[in-house]
Amino acid sequence: MSALLEIRGLEVVFDGFRALGGVDLTVEQGELRFLIGPNGAGKTTLIDVVTGLTRPASGTVRFAGTELGGLREHKIVRLGIGRTFQTSVVFEELTVVENLDLAAGFRRPLPTLLRQRRGVSDTVAAALDTIGLGDLADRPAGVLSHGQRQWLEIGMLIAQKPRLLLLDEPVAGMSRDERDRTGELLTEIARDHTVVVVEHDMEFLRRYASQVTVLHEGKVLVEGDVATVQADPRVQEVYLGRTKKEAA
């Protein structure tokens, strides 16, 4: 395995507040990495920097050997980094397959986009199959359940053929069944993509994560496999302990 994403000494400051205070993170090609941490730990900020939405005060982000510093968002997407947001980006009036087709077209050259296309491209068919929404292909996205909509968004990312997917809390608000289906979906996607998942849900983490990075107050607190991370007293104190108390 070789590093696909290499973050070094990343600092982000908002109006004097250090949201990230010198983060180092290496994600290898083909990994499914979970990023966890209490509210305000800096998880979304980290994704925002990688995708060009937020500018760091210092530090470097290298993706497949290319330094991303200073690149605009669309350039970063074209390099092969796709992300989901905590808020939905599907077009409700368009059908499931039209949403996927639109996303797939994002990286097509203009002449191909303008040409009248018949049927569904292989890319769209494959994405539809992966997310398991084949039966709903011709229904407007507006009728989808919350879980199905999340899967469509993941499908829209896959249709863009990214090398790295950054998913921000993909199971938030999902039912137990939907969580399980999402866990299986992530495992499947990770077979031929590198995936970074920001997630709060500890039960989900235990079932589907292998490598975990814990952020706390803008720094990496612990990194390792799920068992190592769960057993670490620092993690129990800032994260698991808090969760247990909240659950009590």
Ligand SMILES: Nc1ncnc2c1ncn2[C@@H]1O[C@H](COP(=O)(O)OP(=O)(O)OP(=O)(O)O)[C@@H](O)[C@H]1O
């Ligand atoms: N645009 C901004 N301006 C000012 N402060 C911000 C901005 N974005 C984030 N912050 C602050 O930076 C810190 C890190 O926020 P971030 O959203 O990255 O945390 P998080 O780990 O994703 O938390 P959550 O789990 O609640 O989503 C928080 O204290 C937040 O209030």
